[in-house]
Amino acid sequence: MKEISFRTNIFIGENSLDRLMKITSEKVFIVTDPFIEQSGMMKEVTNRLENKDNDYFIFSDIVPDPPIETVAAGVKAIQEFGPGIMIAIGGGSAIDAAKAMKDFSIKLSPHQQAIKFIAIPTTSGTGTEVTSFSVITDEVNQVKHPLVADSLLPDEAILDTTLVKSVPASVTADTGMDVLTHAIEAYVSTNANDFSDAFAEKAVQLIFDYLPRCYKDGNDLEAREKVHHASCLAGMAFNMVGLGVNHSIAHVCGAQFHIPHGRMNALLLTTVIEYNAEIQGFSAGGQSFAAKKYAQLAKIVGFPATNSRIGVNSLIKHINQLKKELHLPVNLRACGITKEKLLASIGKISEAALIDGCTPTNPRKPTTKDIESIVEKIL
Known part of the structure; x- marks a missing residue:
């Protein structure tokens, strides 16, 4: 019960x-x-x-x-x-x-x-x-x-x-991607249910529809309102069912490298989706619980999703397009993090991420090597 x-x-x-x-x-x-x-x-x-x-x-x-x-x-x-x-x-x-x-x-x-x-x-x-x-x-x-x-x-x-109408465009982008990450992680949480899914689905739809408008014109009050509501809906979703390893890594990397939380989540998001879905370099699968949920989400939002692999790739493609529209950095190097600096911290990052409170509800149980691989892929 x-x-x-x-x-x-x-x-x-x-x-x-x-x-x-x-x-x-x-x-x-x-x-x-x-x-x-x-x-x-x-x-x-x-x-x-x-x-x-x-x-x-x-x-x-x-x-x-x-x-x-x-x-x-x-x-x-x-x-x-x-x-x-x-x-x-x-x-x-x-x-x-x-x-x-x-x-x-x-x-x-x-x-x-x-x-x-x-x-x-x-x-x-x-x-x-x-x-x-x-x-x-x-x-x-x-x-x-x-x-x-x-x-x-x-x-x-x-x-x-x-x-929220005076929030700078760069902050709008960072915080908006935090909303998207909250909703997507809640959607594939091991505790996800019909109620949390409903909140997460609506939040994702609102972000894809209205975040670019907010970013381009802060005085667009309709877009501001929709993104503000999306943030609350995503919060209600993950408060019910938890988050995942995206946030676990972001907590550590954000503190270690002084990167804004939403931006750090955005850097990780598509790589974590690939890891959880067990496709594109992490496995030859694509039929995992997470892959099916990601594909279901893609279909609900209106992206191509005739099977799990297509749905996951479609979701990843549209997230990358959104990040491009928001002029977000594509990797850690673009945030000023060198390979040497990353390698010096990666052991500490993986250890802390594994014991973070968001990790237990991730759909795939990560290892230290998994965490290191995810972080290395976003360098």
């Missing part, structure tokens, strides 16, 4: 930020980054909290790939302020850090009041506003640690399209 539940209430559509105007007489702890704090986006939040007898504190020390030290500082600030509500506004880094801060704060002070958590994403990529995942970085050892617990799930998510 399996239980499927959705704890996060999602607010979408025009003026969805007005949900904040229902907050009255509360102490509100806001987690964000310096750019958001100084921009008009923060005013969109604070203006709705003012004149409602609310007291708020802004913690804005968030940096990309938030380190453990930042989380610790946030925990201390929470305990000193004593909020009843936490609002995280920003990209995945801000929301992930807020999740960890809230969780550790409650564990350290179990008798403190419950904190309601509202997530407001300003990028369309992580889906973290609806997941029980958080990724925190150990800067000393250059490793990203995924945290997984139901207590990390936000109580509410607000998807306001106006907050």
